[in-house]
Amino acid sequence: xxxxxxxxxxxxxxxxxxxxxxxxxxxxxxxxxNVVAQPIPCHRYRIQDCCCNRVWLDYSEDSDTVCxxxxxx
Numbered sequence: 757x758x759x760x761x762x763x764x765x766x767x768x769x770x771x772x773x774x775x776x777x778x779x780x781x782x783x784x785x786x787x788x789x790n791v792v793a794q795p796i797p798c799h800r801y802r803i804q805d806c807c808c809n810r811v812w813l814d815y816s817e818d819s820d821t822v823c824x825x826x827x828x829x
Contacts, residue, residue, distance in 0.1 A: 764808070765790055768827040777815040780822045784811050791828055798823045
């Protein structure tokens with residue numbers, strides 16, 4: 757049996773909760789060049805599909821800081 761292992765890079769960034777949103781976006785895209793971080797205000801509607809090259813970056817509009825753990829999907 758042949759098993760193919762593909763390194764997809766980092767998939768979650770819990771350490772970025774509380775960080776400035778644009779700094780977090782730069783960190784995510786630097787640590788995993790296979791994804792694009794998409795900032796979106798917390799509790800806003802988003803597309804419900806799962807996308808392996810997108811990271812939803814929930815942030816507080818009041819403070820421009822990340823309010824949820826960013827993860828691929």
